[in-house]
Amino acid sequence: MRIAKTLAGGAIAGLAAACMVAMMANPAAAQTGSAADRINRALVSAGVPQSTAGPNVGTSKVEIPSDKPAALLTAAGKSVSLTLQAPRKNRDARGISYSNGGNARAFGDIAPDTDSLVRSADGGAQILAVMRTASAANTQRYNVELPPGTHMEAFGKAFNLVEADGKIVGQIAAPWAKDATGRELSTSYRLEGATLIQSTDTTNATYPVVVDPKITYGVGIYLNMWGSEAKAYAIAIVGLGGVGFATACTAVGKIPNALVKTLATLICGAASVNLTKVWQAIVDIYYSSAWENGACYQQKIVPMTNSMVKVSTTNCL
Numbered sequence: 001m002r003i004a005k006t007l008a009g010g011a012i013a014g015l016a017a018a019c020m021v022a023m024m025a026n027p028a029a030a031q032t033g034s035a036a037d038r039i040n041r042a043l044v045s046a047g048v049p050q051s052t053a054g055p056n057v058g059t060s061k062v063e064i065p066s067d068k069p070a071a072l073l074t075a076a077g078k079s080v081s082l083t084l085q086a087p088r089k090n091r092d093a094r095g096i097s098y099s100n101g102g103n104a105r106a107f108g109d110i111a112p113d114t115d116s117l118v119r120s121a122d123g124g125a126q127i128l129a130v131m132r133t134a135s136a137a138n139t140q141r142y143n144v145e146l147p148p149g150t151h152m153e154a155f156g157k158a159f160n161l162v163e164a165d166g167k168i169v170g171q172i173a174a175p176w177a178k179d180a181t182g183r184e185l186s187t188s189y190r191l192e193g194a195t196l197i198q199s200t201d202t203t204n205a206t207y208p209v210v211v212d213p214k215i216t217y218g219v220g221i222y223l224n225m226w227g228s229e230a231k232a233y234a235i236a237i238v239g240l241g242g243v244g245f246a247t248a249c250t251a252v253g254k255i256p257n258a259l260v261k262t263l264a265t266l267i268c269g270a271a272s273v274n275l276t277k278v279w280q281a282i283v284d285i286y287y288s289s290a291w292e293n294g295a296c297y298q299q300k301i302v303p304m305t306n307s308m309v310k311v312s313t314t315n316c317l
Contacts, residue, residue: 034106035106035108035109035115036117038108038130038132039115039117042130046179047178047180047182048128048317049313049317061073061075064103064104064105064118064125066105068084068086068107069083069084069086069107069110069118069127070082070118070127071118071125073125078147079145080145080146080147081145082125082127082142083142084110084129084141084142085140085141085142085195086107087111088109088112103119104120105117105119110129111136111137112136112137113131113132113136114129114131114132114136114137116128116129127142138199138200138202139198139199139200140197141195141196142195142197142198143195146161146194149164150163150164152172154191155269156174156266157174157175157189158172159172159189159191160172172189175187175189177200179202179206180206180207181206183205185200185201185202185205187201221300221301221302222298222299222300223267223278223298223299223300223301223308224296224297224316225296225316226295226296226297226316227293227294227295227296227297228294230285230297230308233259233260233263234282234283234285234287236257236259236260237279238283240256240257240260243279243283245279246264246276247275247276248275249267249268249273252265252268252275260279267301273301273302273304274304277304278301280306281305281306281307284307285307285308292310295310296311297309297311298315
């Protein structure tokens with residue numbers, strides 16, 4: 001489950017960075033073929049969707065340069081960019097097109113035994129680093145460029161993007177990491193100036209390992225969660241006697257259930273909303289015929305809507 005901020009009206013307004021340690025059980029296989037081939041094999045191994053969710057829409061624009069693994073998002077006259085630091089000149093940079101209108105560019109050998117993929121996705125763009133062998137580093141460094149007056153503030157394991165007047169306009173979501181068996185690995189950020197550094201503990205991991213921080217930017221705020229998470233929350237909400245136990249963010253401290261209290265704290269950290277509508281939307285989607293354990297569901301909470309809808313799984317990653 002994650003909170004995402006994007007432009008209102010359905011416009012794409014995000015950047016996502018992802019790092020993948022792609023040291024296969026057969027190391028030689030991880031080294032063969034083009035960068036695009038190696039990356040696609042790594043995506044399959046790690047269980048990461050190979051195609052993007054579709055082209056960019058609305059008023060924002062995502063640009064993927066041909067000379068470096070980077071993405072530039074421009075929306076409402078402001079821009080945010082994310083660049084994976086690449087010490088080597090890219091020897092194999094190729095454009096990739098998807099049938100659903102998405103686009104991507106693969107970069108080969110950006111660092112020792114490391115490839116990268118930059119692609120359009122729901123919420124903007126995604127950058128992946130693919131480490132092919134143990135010789136590749138398990139730490140990635142990203143240069144973050146924000147509009148003048150916007151800075152990053154720690155929010156739990158995440159970073160909010162905050163304007164000078166205190167308005168939260170985006171977020172670098174808390175990172176996650178999974179190995180080829182789906183096991184979650186320990187991963188974290190640290191910030192050094194304008195450089196975001198992600199480190200992942202790959203001890204005893206089954207390769208490849210996928211790591212995915214997400215950056216979103218804009219004025220709309222969305223709540224995304226897996227069907228399995230919706231089930232747990234819905235059962236807890238019903239156990240509390242229904243949706244009326246906490247209607248506003250000022251009442252979060254009175255919620256007796258730790259799971260629901262944590263969710264309310266996360267939501268209210270992003271925006272002050274009518275929590276009753278959130279609880280009702282979660283209960284309704286779980287008890288509807290549309291519910292699936294492994295599906296991703298989304299509710300727009302700023303401006304507030306009354307229901308959750310099934311969306312691309314990339315929104316929950």
